[in-house]
Amino acid sequence: MLTISKNLTFITLSRSSLLNLNHTPFNSTTKLPFPTKAFSFTPMASSSYNPEQARAPPALPLPVPPLSKASFLFTFKIGLCQLSVTNDKERNIVHARKAIEEAAEKGAKLVLLPEIWNSPYSNDCFPVYAEDIDAGGDASPSTAMLSEAARVLKITIVGGSIPERSGDKLYNACCVFGADGKLKAKHRKIHLFDIDIPGKITFIESKTLTAGQTPTIVDTDVGRIGIGICYDLRFQELAMIYAARGAHLLCYPGAFNMTTGPLHWELLQRARAADNQLYVATCSPARDTESGYVAWGHSTLVGPFGEVLATTEHEETIIIAEIDYSTVELRRTNLPLQKQRRGDLYQLVDVQRLNSK
């Protein structure tokens, strides 16, 4: 729970400082009280080590989560819908709609769906189940449902992913809808899943899909969220960029498999959370041992110390768990990594944010 520090300062949120954000719901000059770092111990001689130069452009300050405007609380519930997925798209849409409703009934203000929840996960199915998200309406019944559910239930939905058709290309795309039902962001999987572990798992997603061209971070009613899809989780640079853009939470719809799941699924999400000192939520389809691609399951919420806050096994379920953004500040006070980085020795460049300056 949040403890309001006596040592309050005011930070100014500037829209111009938030680049490549699809939406900024809070007023661009709102000043809000925010508990700040109260520690006073002697840091390393940071002037010569230039910690601010460890990110280019320099990292943005953590924004005040908009939910605090009303309540001074930084807490809300997230729902992770680990859905069973069949080859019947209509059923999948109705089924996902029911799960979202159930999560909202249980208090979730943010619902996360799995990777490829409207279609079996296979290169054969992607073109068949793909939808034209930009055209909308009948051309994309899956996202039409997400928009309607978000609006009616007044929640934010990070809509897992579906195969997207755009012109002659196919993408693995995640749509984020606000509580008003509007599309706030669309992330196209940046790193395609091309791996070859002989005798275990071989999958070449790039046979059918095209990779996205941009990281996606979005301001919502429940904080600033960076989006990655499954294999994107393997690339620590993406999470580092999102952290530097001020993300509170990273959401990764993902479908790791029976080889990479036990090896890396929990490890990678815990590492992203601990290294970047933010929340990480993942959502997998439930396991179907009859399908061509068998998902690992184990949807999980991880806190900013890399601690598993809620998880599950492989069966269909809805995880409801609490997020408290005040712990992000707390952990960054305990371990002030962002002030201890050595910008004189290494620098991570966010290419698009730098170029847009």
Add this chain to the structure above:
Amino acid sequence: MLTISKNLTFITLSRSSLLNLNHTPFNSTTKLPFPTKAFSFTPMASSSYNPEQARAPPALPLPVPPLSKASFLFTFKIGLCQLSVTNDKERNIVHARKAIEEAAEKGAKLVLLPEIWNSPYSNDCFPVYAEDIDAGGDASPSTAMLSEAARVLKITIVGGSIPERSGDKLYNACCVFGADGKLKAKHRKIHLFDIDIPGKITFIESKTLTAGQTPTIVDTDVGRIGIGICYDLRFQELAMIYAARGAHLLCYPGAFNMTTGPLHWELLQRARAADNQLYVATCSPARDTESGYVAWGHSTLVGPFGEVLATTEHEETIIIAEIDYSTVELRRTNLPLQKQRRGDLYQLVDVQRLNSK
């Protein structure tokens, strides 16, 4: 074990391409057969994604481990000496000498010692136990012992760390000795341990110590090794830089504590290994619940899939485990992350290597 692929190519090792390396034991133009990536699946359109630009300068190729010259084997044994440490420096040196000898008798060609093994871990002790490593001889009995042991036993020693006095400054320093007894490298802890978790652990290493000014990677008889000390492990950028400089193995002497140990010790080393697809070895002091700083123990060897290959609890022990560098190549073939990075979206700059060009 190594399987020699039919698909052999020859790579040329160029001394000039290896910057900031203290020693290059193999002939600078030696050509050696090396199993290379045999996979032929269609990659993402890497030309436009510029994976080679994800590191600046571009990543160096993985060097051929010198041990393969003689045997065509990429395997050797490592010894992790989880030592008990007392306030009697002479005893600590004799005790460490015996442990190194025992590890060598059990076949270890590389021995790793803990962080601060000749002194209690405290800001009060660092100035008292510090040695002038550069002066050598009687001014540094701890490193004199390491040099002698390495020479007599014909092994490589990554000598944990000791407090170092250099002029009016103190450092937390790790010395690497070759099988000839010569000092190959000295790493001064780059990221000082300044943390504050109220009621749990507060330690301000920068009260007494000065931070090092350079990453340290060194070619030895048992491969190219990147060095970090304890808190250095928290900064993923350092491991990424070492991987880009062609490290086979990262060695982290470390003394996590009873709070950060269970939270992060194994997580961070597994993450560094899996993300960078190389070996990671850590070595802690044994736990002494009577001391002012209680170490977590749990010295560990992790493989390039992030898998724990050998570990222990908190008591004094010597872990002997096998390293097989052919699995580094194998895992990079299974998951070709280095070819899938998005240099068009992010770039990690190795500042010193870039500036030395």
